[in-house]
Amino acid sequence: MRTLAPRTSHTAPARLAAAAAVFGLALTASACSSSGSSAAGGGAGGSTTAGIGYFESATIGPEVLVKGNTDLASKVGASIKLTPIDSGVAGLASLRGGAFPFVSGVGNPPVTGAIANDTKLKVIFAEYYDAAQLIVGSKIKQNSDLAGKSVGDLQGSSEDYEIRGWLKTQGLDSKVKVVGFPSEQAVEAAYKSGRIDAGYVEVAQAQDLLKNAANHKVVTAQQIAALGFASLNVLAVTDTFAATHKSVVQNLVCQVLKSQVLAAGPQADKYIANGSKLVGATPATAIAATKGLPFVSAKDQLTFFGTSKDASNSKLAQSYVKTGEFLKEQGRVSSVPTAAQIGAHIDPTYVQKAVKDGCGS
Known part of the structure; x- marks a missing residue:
């Protein structure tokens, strides 16, 4: 394990292996009309499980920060279940097949490929930039x-x-x-x-x-x-889960935003160390690795998602259009999704509320 590498670096070879195939193949192979339903089912007492596909490494991502710290996790309104993934494409395929309703840390190419294939998801939060x-x-x-x-x-x-x-x-x-x-x-x-x-x-x-x-x-x-070529690692959720558990989605976005603020603040070591227990990393290793992760600030969330309910003209949508052009040049998609198609796969309202009032947190 490369102890100082961000999660994007830790999983880069796996992302490449998946990218070698046409993006649509992995995403359409396990099509399911009730995507995310199995992961969203009620547990004991009718409680909800928020399953999240994530990249497991010494760098502690926001989903692990939330799960690993009770003061954050308790405000989600659901039990968080983390499932490791080894690439963005594979993670999105699993999400589409119903393995979990959320996927975290997926970058531009796999997300744009999923949108091009009309995967029923919404991008809801920008987590961190690549550290390249x-x-x-x-x-x-x-x-x-x-x-x-x-x-x-x-x-x-x-x-x-x-x-x-x-x-x-x-x-x-x-x-x-x-x-x-x-x-x-x-x-x-x-x-x-x-x-x-x-x-x-x-x-x-x-x-x-x-x-x-x-x-x-x-x-x-x-x-x-x-300069206009932003590649963001994002949090996405299935349309099905968002439609039936909107408050959970909103709460998770709020706590993810709060976790990123905490990971850059005076209590960072404490929160990162708590998260490290979930991935088997030593606190010292996790703290060193996570502090190098370029989280997207609260201010920049609105820079990318915009302030309108329609995200088709947002900087995030523009970035995905450019990524679609890149994928077409690479022969990985047959056509570039339009800004309108991309906007339909972005829900900016969760970020807008989280930045505005923190959902009461």
């Missing part, structure tokens, strides 16, 4: 020096979408060769051996490369997001 960084050597002193050079990344991933988008903003998309690799480690190894001139890698590999004083960082995923 573009690392180059001493010969590259300014962005234009990348012309004629090669950049390695994780093929077909959110990072692939991000770096290609950034190259467009710099007028370098036709001048730089992007080389896809099957893992973050493979990108790092190729860079160290001189097979590529730059590497767009997650924080664990970036930190390792930066140990060499000749290397330096050019741009991060968060900076790329500000």
Whole structure:
């Protein structure tokens, strides 16, 4: 386990393996008209179970922070059940098949692929950005020096979408060769051996490369997001569960938002340590890893979701449209979903209420 790597890094090879297949195949294989119903069934005394598919690692995501801290979990109004997933595509396929009604930490490509296949879900919260960084050597002193050079990344991933988008903003998309690799480690190894001139890698590999004083960082995923190519790891819920347990969905969004604020505040160590018990990580390891996770702030929630009930014109929808174009170029979807189609799969009202009043929390 890479102890300092965010969850996106920890699961990147699995995401690539899933991305190698056409997105629609995994999502349509287990179609179920009552998606999420099995995970939402009443338990003892008619209580509700909120099942969440999540990436298990030393980095403690918001769903684990909520589950691991009674003061947060008790306000959800349902019993939280965490089920590990190994890729966004697989997680969304399981959600569609009814394994659980929520999925956490899924990035742009799998979500956009799911929307293109009309998976009955709503994106309800933006959790964190990727923690990727573009690392180059001493010969590259300014962005234009990348012309004629090669950049390695994780093929077909959110990072692939991000770096290609950034190259467009710099007028370098036709001048730089992007080389896809099957893992973050493979990108790092190729860079160290001189097979590529730059590497767009997650924080664990970036930190390792930066140990060499000749290397330096050019741009991060968060900076790329500000330029219009945001790749967000989000929380999504099935339409069925949201229709029958709206208050639970709202409460979960509120507590997830609160957990992210706490994980960046003075009580962070306490909350992260409590969450670490659920994933078998030592508190010290979890604290170090989680504090490097770039959570999306409350302010930026509205930046992406907007303030209207119609999310079709939101920055999040725009980002998914761009991701759809990327997926079509990669041959992973047959057509790019429209802004209206994407907007129908985003429910911004939960975030809007959580940011406005915190649901009384």
